[in-house]
Amino acid sequence: DAKTTQPPSMDCAEGRAANLPCNHSTISGNEYVYWYRQIHSQGPQYIIHGLKNNETNEMASLIITEDRKSSTLILPHATLRDTAVYYCIVRVRNRDDKIIFGKGTRLHILP
Amino acid sequence: ETGVTQSPTHLIKTRGQQVTLRCSSQSGHNTVSWYQQALGQGPQFIFQYYREEENGRGNFPPRFSGLQFPNYSSELNVNALELDDSALYLCASSSRLGLAADTQYFGPGTRLTVL
Numbered sequence: 001d002a003k004t005t006q007p008p009s010m011d012c013a014e015g016r017a018a019n020l021p022c023n024h025s026t027i028s029g030n031e032y033v034y035w036y037r038q039i040h041s042q043g044p045q046y047i048i049h050g051l052k053n054n055e056t057n058e059m060a061s062l063i064i065t066e067d068r069k070s071s072t073l074i075l076p077h078a079t080l081r082d083t084a085v086y087y088c089i090v091r092v093r094n095r096d097d098k099i100i101f102g103k104g105t106r107l108h109i110l111p
Numbered sequence: 112e113t114g115v116t117q118s119p120t121h122l123i124k125t126r127g128q129q130v131t132l133r134c135s136s137q138s139g140h141n142t143v144s145w146y147q148q149a150l151g152q153g154p155q156f157i158f159q160y161y162r163e164e165e166n167g168r169g170n171f172p173p174r175f176s177g178l179q180f181p182n183y184s185s186e187l188n189v190n191a192l193e194l195d196d197s198a199l200y201l202c203a204s205s206s207r208l209g210l211a212a213d214t215q216y217f218g219p220g221t222r223l224t225v226l
Contacts, residue, residue: 042220
């Protein structure tokens with residue numbers, strides 16, 4: 001079973017920041033938080049990952065709480081092309097063979 | 112640098128037939144993982160190949176089998192197809208050094224329909 005909990009769906013206005021929450025209250029000290037997204041019928045796209053510190057790349061920012069029990073993925077200026085299912089995943093980066101996907105959050109960007 | 116590619120894009124088979132799906136890993140990657148994604152569900156791990164050997168398997172029957180070639184490309188074979196095998200089959204490649212496996216990057220998938 002997935003070790004993360006995400007809201008099933010969210011809406012965000014185009015041009016605004018989209019903040020996607022994820023709870024992972026049982027995360028272990030050596031587990032990373034990964035985010036992928038999947039646009040309809042395409043393969044999942046890697047977005048970002050982190051362990052303890054906040055991370056930022058060209059696609060998004062990842063904010064991890066100090067106790068590591070939850071995190072937020074931030075898309076700073078959402079566009080219609082960001083409409084997708086977003087998966088929050090925890091895994092031991094340098095050991096786990098498999099990714100266990102939950103149901104994810106279906107993000108709708110509204111024009 | 113080329114990404115992960117999969118072929119074919121779409122495939123239609125009938126019950127009882129056999130199918131082979133192919134995946135070319137991203138440049139520099141030596142590990143391939145396969146996932147099955149039924150409609151409306153998240154992807155489920157089938158198995159992973161590293162150094163041409165199976166390196167971890169999910170809850171799938173033996174009629175799901177695979178191969179990895181010296182160039183790190185991979186095949187997924189499914190025998191005795193059942194209607195429930197209809198799904199999007201995803202391949203992901205990653206770089207592994209010994210026990211250390213890095214981020215997995217996914218291909219576009221193969222849509223298999225079993226009639």
